[in-house]
Amino acid sequence: MSLIPALEALLGKTNVLTGPDTARLSRDWMGTYEGAPLAVARPGSTAEVAATVKLAAEHGIPVIPISGNTGLTGATYTEGGLLLSTERLNRIRDIRPSSRLAIVEAGVILSRLHDAAADHDLYFPLWFGARGSAMIGGVLSTNAGGSNVLRYGSTRALCLGLEVVLPDGQILDLMSELHKDNSGYDLKDLFIGAEGTLGIITAAVMKLVPAPRAHATATLAARSLPDALILLNRLQAATGGLVEAFEYMPADYMTRLEKVRPDLGIPFPAHRDCTILVEVAATAPALTTETAQGTLPLTDLLEDTLAALMEEGLILDATLARSSTQRAAMWARREAAAELGAAVKPMIDSDIALPLDKVETFLTRIAPRLDAIAPGAETLTVAHLGDGNLHFSVYPGDPSKDLYDRVITAIEDIVQDLGGSFSAEHGVGLSKLPSMARRKNPVALDLMRKIKRAIDPANLMNPGKVIPPK
């Protein structure tokens, strides 16, 4: 029997999509990658995922896992491979409030986990724009980051246990709830961030944290990037490390915001160079119980710190969110980033990480190089400044491959020189393969190839992604 009827027999006809029915998953949401999968399989359980992977392996057909389809690197693109959608693996198997953990399947949408945790006064602290579509499987496979990494770490840091279907169809049960376990190699972290090239993540044990009882949020215009970092350190010292988000939006961001989303407003029309969105959050009653003056100590801390820095001239202007509506309006500006990015084509995007104190150096050095390569090119910059992660995009007008390569090379040269990474939180997929080949330590690449061969000798798990050919 050929693969498709065999899959239909296994999963039921409605769970094997072919032809035009595959369209919603074969094209990435940015419209950059449009593939032609053999079919989309929608298994409904871990056992069905295992059987699907086995069947595909028997037919020598590659398997490419896909969950929320919100990726940015073409990691789910395939010509002729079998897309394995996790959308029916959508159970929250358990929430254990006293142990502060959630046991979830790969197809659970991130915002559903946020809601489920909130029902128990808990919080799943992974937060980014696509949270309404992104699913746990993809979030783990790309080791997603977002705005809260500064305080809680990337997805990796939030995962206690994992269930994985291996390339040979065996189920690897690492669903530990333990905070300490030194029984052999750390297999879990090998699958997190592997983008489906070593196996398919089907479920996970994720950490939850106490839901913050109060947030204090502000938008401010700093005099400069180094001044913004002084603010970050002062705030961390004053609050004992309660800063949850520290987002940087410079002048190019404001220009594009004004053009594409004028409804959202520009916070400080006279000071556009260094806009920061900052949020602190607390659970301790000492910080979240209203004072006799009717204010929250947490808000007072933020306000006092901002006031002191304004006094010193490091901050030029600032607005504190006085209501949840004002807080939402501040976040809306930051979360428009994807929309702003997609508004102009062609775009050359990057997702780079730098040592915290090197972000300004990067911006200072890249400007003249861009001027030389693509005079007059528009840029769009937005950064999770608290963890050194910069999304820097260039709009050169001209879509030529040569220009693209020269811009990326310029960015990567500086990033490498500053000890940074060309891939901070979006992963490698297809789009960063050339960067992997050019910039990744060859000893590390060689080791990755050995590991890939050892675990997936037939090279059927999302082949051609993450690791460039030798």
Add this chain to the structure above:
Amino acid sequence: MSLIPALEALLGKTNVLTGPDTARLSRDWMGTYEGAPLAVARPGSTAEVAATVKLAAEHGIPVIPISGNTGLTGATYTEGGLLLSTERLNRIRDIRPSSRLAIVEAGVILSRLHDAAADHDLYFPLWFGARGSAMIGGVLSTNAGGSNVLRYGSTRALCLGLEVVLPDGQILDLMSELHKDNSGYDLKDLFIGAEGTLGIITAAVMKLVPAPRAHATATLAARSLPDALILLNRLQAATGGLVEAFEYMPADYMTRLEKVRPDLGIPFPAHRDCTILVEVAATAPALTTETAQGTLPLTDLLEDTLAALMEEGLILDATLARSSTQRAAMWARREAAAELGAAVKPMIDSDIALPLDKVETFLTRIAPRLDAIAPGAETLTVAHLGDGNLHFSVYPGDPSKDLYDRVITAIEDIVQDLGGSFSAEHGVGLSKLPSMARRKNPVALDLMRKIKRAIDPANLMNPGKVIPPK
């Protein structure tokens, strides 16, 4: 040329120890494992480690890394292998206070890193009894835990970057200072906790945290273990997660303490069943600045929480440390654990992890099983209760292998049934190999074997450790 003269030519005669000169490293500190290494090599740089590994590989001689020799599982035992001591790789290459990180070599003693961080008002938050001897290389190779895991995580969570010499003598430079980096597989975490079976860790980038400005420490007698967990949750809520240590010492611990270290005193002679050492620490001025009453808000928080629970009857007695001397005295009782453990032979020790709410179940179930197997056997229990890590030792009087196996089997049966791990923080080494064979998921074991073969095909890196033969 045979290996020893070749090594002498490479490293100098004084850095190749043979015969009786190897004694201080060929015997573990507990005296359980006494090997007979071919020699001890003491390379002084990463390049020398690489050359040493290459030479040994050419001669087909296994290489076993050893650093502080404070391990508890026989992971550095060898008959005929080359011990590679990291003791001369002892440079703190850099401390970067503004980035809160330290770049250290594998032979740096843990307490030296504590001191170096303290010079910058920073803290390296890995803390356990052997800190005066243990070195970074061993700490990373075993993913060491200790008393502060509850707040800061195990060693793995504190490491940003790694430098490793691979089995073929290549140097793998993963010395990243980045907080986000998704450029391919997570190689770093594969070497952390691999106990030298995949390569030799020579240096690392470790995170530092702001030094706490104030500690509040107490010893208390809880009514029961579940009551102690209620205290932990209340304290975490009141402080916003500032509990650094939550250590459990039951009646058997107090009995042995009284016998072996009477000088340290018993905190509550009338209430010995559930003694807890708790410590909270803060950096925020709001908690660490003296009040008008001359007390610290942090201490007040701890005192108030304890008082409320005493009122409710969950706590039977409590003492707050009012000075650093009192704090040190409280810690001395807890840190006597290794000494108390070694005081009676034969000892059957364990290092188990359990879901937090299952620790009491374990103790309730193991007691009758022990009574049946080894009637009258003394036990010694001490736990990092905040992360579910229990060190449970049995002293059966009789050293027979059969009795040992029956005791371990009884412990492991219950641990496995409760979803725990037979190896929490000490690693596997030699002593836990049978447990790996019996208890570890066979799919996971098979995957570990594949990874080991892929990276170390000649099986020369600390062979025979961690992964049991098939």
